[in-house]
Amino acid sequence: MKxxxxxxxxLLGACVPxxxxxxxxxxxxxxxxxxxxxxxxxxxxxxxxxxxxxxVAIMANISAISANPKYSGGAERWEWNAAMxxxxxxxxxxxxxxxxxxxxQGLGLPVAKHDNVSRVNVDDAIDARFRVTADDENSFWPDDxxxxxxxxxxxxxxxxxxxxxxxxxxxxxxxANSLPFDRTHTLVVREDDLTLLPLxxxxxxxxxxxxxxxxxxxDLIADADSNGDGQLTPDELRAVPIDCETCATLGSPPTNxxxxxxxxxxxxxxxx
Numbered sequence: 001m002k003x004x005x006x007x008x009x010x011l012l013g014a015c016v017p018x019x020x021x022x023x024x025x026x027x028x029x030x031x032x033x034x035x036x037x038x039x040x041x042x043x044x045x046x047x048x049x050x051x052x053x054x055x056v057a058i059m060a061n062i063s064a065i066s067a068n069p070k071y072s073g074g075a076e077r078w079e080w081n082a083a084m085x086x087x088x089x090x091x092x093x094x095x096x097x098x099x100x101x102x103x104x105q106g107l108g109l110p111v112a113k114h115d116n117v118s119r120v121n122v123d124d125a126i127d128a129r130f131r132v133t134a135d136d137e138n139s140f141w142p143d144d145x146x147x148x149x150x151x152x153x154x155x156x157x158x159x160x161x162x163x164x165x166x167x168x169x170x171x172x173x174x175x176a177n178s179l180p181f182d183r184t185h186t187l188v189v190r191e192d193d194l195t196l197l198p199l200x201x202x203x204x205x206x207x208x209x210x211x212x213x214x215x216x217x218x219d220l221i222a223d224a225d226s227n228g229d230g231q232l233t234p235d236e237l238r239a240v241p242i243d244c245e246t247c248a249t250l251g252s253p254p255t256n257x258x259x260x261x262x263x264x265x266x267x268x269x270x271x272x
Contacts, residue, residue, distance in 0.1 A: 023071060026189040028064040028100050029089025030199040032080065035270075037204040039083045045207055046216030048160055055155040056082040056203045057126050058268075059117075060173075061103045066094035066189070073098070077107075079130055081121035082201040088120065089196070093189045100187055102199060104173030104265055106134060106149035129153050129170055135234035136172045136262045148172055152265050154203055158218060165222055167232040171262045185271060197271075205267040212247040214260060224257055234258055 071094020
């Protein structure tokens with residue numbers, strides 16, 4: 001009887017296929033570098049304000065999809081200090097041509113304490129800022145108990161003559177209730193290797209760039225300091241109305257100054 005059972009187990013084991021070797025794969029991502037203003041060099045707006053960034057941090061999804069239908073793609077969430085070089089990537093991508101994108105996207109809050117987010121040169125204080133509701137207060141979630149965290153955190157000083165202002169914002173990736181804005185490009189993934197495309201972070205585009213008539217006019221932002229304390233708060237910026245049908249990058253046109261600044265966040269990422 002024992003011999004019969006042993007033989008049965010041996011035959012059963014022979015029917016189970018051996019584990020298949022995973023297909024060859026590599027990793028793909030972006031070599032993120034700051035523009036001079038993003039790393040802290042002063043720059044000037046069209047109306048004479050000198051602005052200096054003291055902090056720029058990003059949260060984004062890096063995703064890659066292989067052009068070969070036999071291979072799957074991958075995506076990973078990263079947060080990094082945009083004032084320094086960083087290499088956020090997605091791993092386990094099939095070798096050969098692939099489409100890769102970086103999408104500014106904050107966390108859906110609340111999140112589990114041990115979520116899967118990789119950090120590059122981000123301390124606990126900045127990480128904690130990514131885990132509170134964005135200043136825009138827009139949400140992709142249908143349930144009011146959930147909100148979106150910021151995808152872009154910026155702090156800056158602004159000076160013009162005797163006036164000095166400080167600004168500190170945690171912005172959604174795109175503003176309004178629109179789909180995340182992504183930049184997609186192609187590259188060739190090599191086996192057991194990391195392939196990177198260059199990516200420039202130009203935070204100055206929050207105040208300089210844009211097709212809207214408010215671009216480069218920091219006076220309109222500075223005037224939001226209604227109590228004259230030198231600190232531009234989200235509530236003060238939200239109280240400044242905007243009427244501009246052409247101002248929206250995605251979604252509905254912004255209705256206040258905070259939404260206008262947030263609508264420019266896609267312009268911060270510049271493909272090279």
